[in-house]
Amino acid sequence: MVEVFKTNVEQPEHSEMLIDQIMNQIPNSQINFDLEDCDKILRIEAESVSNHIIIEILYQNGYHAEVLI
Template structure:
């Protein structure tokens, strides 16, 4: 399953930090950011995804995150 989120992550080093934190909770996932996109897209490909947990993790690090449908 793939989930896509709109974020306000701006820098490559910020995305690297967030990916590391997300992998702690979703260890067998493929996670990437598209910082060139105007919505700073976060994509997560995993067998089990919790949108609420992903949003909470980004929020706890000071970033906005919203699931895209």
């Protein structure tokens, strides 16, 4: 399963910290940010992804995320 989110993350060091937190919730997943994209894309590939958990992790760190359809 692949989920793609629009975010407002801009700094590479912040994206790395968020990736670490997401990896704690979804081990064995592949996660990356495309901070060059105008939507600051977060892409997660895993067996199962809870959109609610991802959005909550970003929110708790002061960021916004929404699922791109």
